[in-house]
Amino acid sequence: MTVKPFGVQxxxxxxxxxxxxxxxxFGTINLSGTWSSLTDVIADQACIYARVVxxxxxxxxxxxxxCAMGDADTWSMSMKGIPTGGLYRIETCLRLDEQQPMELATRGDMVHHLAVGDIWVIGGQSNATGYGRGAVYDPPEMGVHLLRHNGKWDLAxxxxxxxxxxxxxxNGEPVNPGHSPYLAFAKLIKSETGTPIGLLQTALGGSPLERWNPGEIGDLYRNMMDVIQSSGGKVKGMLWYQGCSDCDTLNAPTYYDRFASMVDHWRKDMENDELPVLTVQLNRYAGYADGEEGNRCWGKVREAQRLAAMQIKHVYVVPSLDSPLSDIIHNSPAGNLLIGGRLARAALAELYGKLVSHRAPNxxxxxxxxxxxxxxxxxVLEFENVTGELFAIGPGESVFAIDDEKGLEAIAHxxxxxNNQVELILPRPIEGDAVVHGAYEANPTAFPILDTGTHMPMLAFYGVKII
Structure with missing residues (x-):
């Protein structure tokens, strides 16, 4: 026998x-629905109530x-001033008249495990999706939630x-994905600030920048905006990890301009000129074997990522060259914990007012x-953002190269x-105009110089003019 719903829906x-x-x-919750009673009731005496506990x-x-009572047994409510925090529960009830005690009011629907906090959007390709393979301890935590592919919020x-x-x-993956850097990111922010974190996963493995840029194809951008609207339309910021699919002669030279255009579109459409964008400079491609021209393309994309954080307001970058891999191109779970922690510290310092050292040597x-x-x-190379001193884990590693009219020359010594300078000893005199590169190749050393204060490696660079 089917029992007809009653009370508040x-x-x-x-x-x-x-x-x-x-x-x-603070947050605002808007609710609406219908109501019915198991007994006869005078409609203008019935009242719907709601609360947050x-x-x-x-x-x-x-x-x-x-709540406001509408026509045909409907109701609506807007609850403002809900403080950042949680977890909360929404409760509703039907009071048949003003004399009825609230404890004896007719049942109403409830919504469980809600929180008011910050929502971060994940965009980019496979290392943003999360393809880490293998075991690592990275458990879920109440107050860190994820809007899943099925359109429903869940524990992350x-x-x-x-x-x-x-x-x-x-943005459905062709194979089952794995471990992501962003659970660690969210948990560290929540731990340090008490702010619940929501994550919107819109990344897709293998996706080039043009699919995220409304000025080009933009289909993944439109998908991302649909997901944002489904979660309420407002977010704290963007988590962006992408670039491998643009490391070619056609796309690498224009990566900076197209990235800047994409960020500008995001900010206009989200009506937030200061929308923060946290980015990751590309890690290594261990399976690369396509020659020097391709190496230069990887260098140009990494340089664009470095310059974007220097020249576009509210864009930040963290390094990943020291992150271990699960395969030839995907960060391992241990590497994801490293990257997620770096992104969280950047957010804590720049957006949450915490005194945290988060910038890599640059x-x-x-x-x-x-x-x-x-x-x-x-x-002589001079670096900023050195809180301790520069240190060479692998002093014999090939990290730097010069480029002049005679061609490319690796620096062996x-x-x-x-503390914050590196002296390159050149194997030959410079001829004409010259630039210097650092860890620019598709598969550069995993042991570039690092800062002993943060234990972060330097940001890779390409084409820095020698004066």
Missing amino acids: IIQGLQHWAILQQQQG KEDGSGAVIPWMR THPFNESTQSVQML VIKAELGSRTSEGNQTV WRIVN
Whole structure:
């Protein structure tokens, strides 16, 4: 026998596990639905009430509030001033008249495990999707939630981009994905700030920049905007990890301009001129075997990522060259924990007001130095963002190269001087205009110089002019 629903039904509003984007520390919940009673009731005496309570049992955040009654047994409610935090539960009830005690009111629908916090959007290709293989301890945590492919909020657990019952197959992966860097990112922010974090996974393995740029193909951009709208339309920022599919002679030279255009479109369409974008500079491609022209393309994309963080406001970058791999191109779970932590520290420092060292060593000058006692010409590189001192884990590694009118020349001998400088000892004199590259190849060393203060490696660079 089918029992007819009675009491209060929530037809429109938040899902279980949803994260609501806070605005100036508070959130607003809009609900609407229908109601019915098992007994005859005078319609103009019936009232719907709703409240928000803490799920830890410590009481109400928003006390019982009377909802607006509409035509044909409908109701609606807007609850404002819900503080950042959670987890919360929404409760509703039907009060048949004003004399009825609230404890004896007719049942109503509830929504569980809600929070008010910050929503971050994940975009890019496979290392943003998460393809880490192997075991690592990275458990879920209440207050870190994920909008899954099926359009429903859930506790965030790996793999993020699996497509069971998907309603967004445009970014469905062709194989089962694995471990992602962004659970670690979200948990560290929540730990340091107490802010619940929601994640929207819109990345797709192998996707080139043109699919994210509305000025080009833009289909994944439109898919991303649909997902954002489905979660309420407001987000804290973007988590972007992409570029491998643009490391070719056609796309690498224009990567910076197209990335800048994409960010500009995002900010206009999200009505936020200061929308933060946290990026990851490309890691190594261990299976690369396509020659020097391709190496230069990888260098140009990494340089574009470095320059974007220097020249576009509210764009930030973290290095990944020291991250271990699961295969020839995908970061391992251990590497993802490393990258997620770096991104979180960048967000904590730049967006949450925490005093955290988060910037990687970054070359700011390359100039001719004095000759060695053997008569070799030198070039001195100066780095910013060195909180300790530069340190060479692999002092014999091939990290740097010069490029002049005579061609490309790898630097076999170099040394660290004055804490934040590297002296390159050139095998021959420079001829004409010259530039210097650092860890620019598709598969550069995994042991570039690092800062002993943060233990982050330098950002790779390409084409820095020698003065």
